[in-house]
């Protein structure tokens with residue numbers, strides 16, 4: 001029977017579809033999860049609410065060349081950066097790299113590239129398919145209720161469901177793995193055509209005039225394009241990032257010449273969880289990955305490479321568990337153990353640092369900039385990347401021994417203990433770097 005014109009369509013007309021693994025969300029975490037799950041031989045479907053993978057963009061795409069290489073991302077999908085300048089209200093620290101270490105991604109290009117790999121591995125992608133809620137039977141997640149691209153609601157069933165829905169954490173919040181994120185970065189950004197901007201230089205700018213409790217950024221991405229954005233942390237402040245963005249060149253007249261003749265081509269906004277990693281990533285039949293599990297680094301709100309790595313770990317464990325007929329939380333916890341062993345300490349330290357610097361005054365930012373300026377380009381990159389080690393912290397302290405006389409000493413002591421140093425820091429260690 002066909003529906004007459006104007007007659008309401010039966011909203012439950014869609015059929016029940018069955019897979020081994022369902023992935024909710026087609027961002028970096030979901031795409032890489034779908035690829036990894038499909039590679040185990042599992043039947044995989046990914047549901048993305050947007051009509052296009054990688055669009056609209058809601059991220060600035062700053063990342064690291066070594067990670068992009070490790071993740072197999074082709075070099076024509078990222079723009080290498082030769083210089084990084086940090087600005088505080090009255091200071092600056094500039095680092096130049098003969099061999100670039102950081103990069104700005106062609107976000108849509110990277111996401112669609114990973115989507116291509118997921119399809120090549122055998123996953124089905126379903127853009128235009130918003131997931132409405134989980135299907136729970138006997139306390140176990142057995143699938144989701146979702147619309148398809150023709151707006152038909154249907155059941156999608158699988159023994160393992162991966163929540164990779166980003167900040168909205170669609171399933172995680174519904175099944176009580178966590179409440180919605182209470183503390184988060186709120187960012188607004190123009191993607192500009194900026195003919196006068198130096199495409200080799202990336203800026204990170206701190207201070208109450210430009211981005212209270214957060215930072216502003218200028219990320220060049222090649223061919224005259226620059227992402228200029230402002231992020232603030234809620235509820236630490238109730239500032240409106242959009243307002244700071246619109247008045248950026250008035251607030252920072254030194255950079256006005258770089259943006260002379262610039263015009264927006266895209267406008268992006270987005271939210272990033274800033275309250276640390278969620279307590280548990282798994283339930284019977286459910287795995288959370290990427291932003292949905294708070295797995296990005298809160299140091300500078302960086303999550304893309306972590307989402308790609310974490311999604312791959314989640315997808316592999318999900319596929320194997322589904323094929324083994326054991327989707328229990330106990331089995332899926334392998335993923336949680338792997339993830340915490342690889343990223344747990346780094347995320348914990350980043351979150352501690354973020355909570356401290358989010359409260360810094362302008363004077364503290366100026367002091368911080370003086371400390372940063374004493375580091376080598378390689379050390380600055382390691383800090384920004386969150387590549388913490390006892391030797392890096394000792395090197396920072398050696399170049400800034402005055403830190404030992406401040407409250408920061410306790411932080412360094414604790415952080416180094418987390419990194420495996422068994423005894424408290426001594427002045428002699430700092431002096432010798434041993």
Ligand SMILES: Cc1cc2nc3c(=O)[nH]c(=O)nc-3n(C[C@H](O)[C@H](O)[C@H](O)COP(=O)(O)OP(=O)(O)OC[C@H]3O[C@@H](n4cnc5c(N)ncnc54)[C@H](O)[C@@H]3O)c2cc1C
Nearest residue numbers: 025027028029049059060062131166187270290291303304
């Ligand atoms: C303003 C801003 C700037 C940032 N800048 C950087 C940066 O420079 N570098 C960096 O590494 N990270 C950055 N991040 C963080 C980074 O964007 C995230 O960590 C990353 O996107 C997380 O990937 P994800 O796949 O977990 O989630 P997302 O990228 O958010 O993807 C989730 C996907 O799920 C879909 N979805 C949501 N709900 C549903 C549903 N119910 N049904 C179906 N689909 C659904 C969404 O449409 C989306 O496509 C930034 C974040 C913001 C907000």
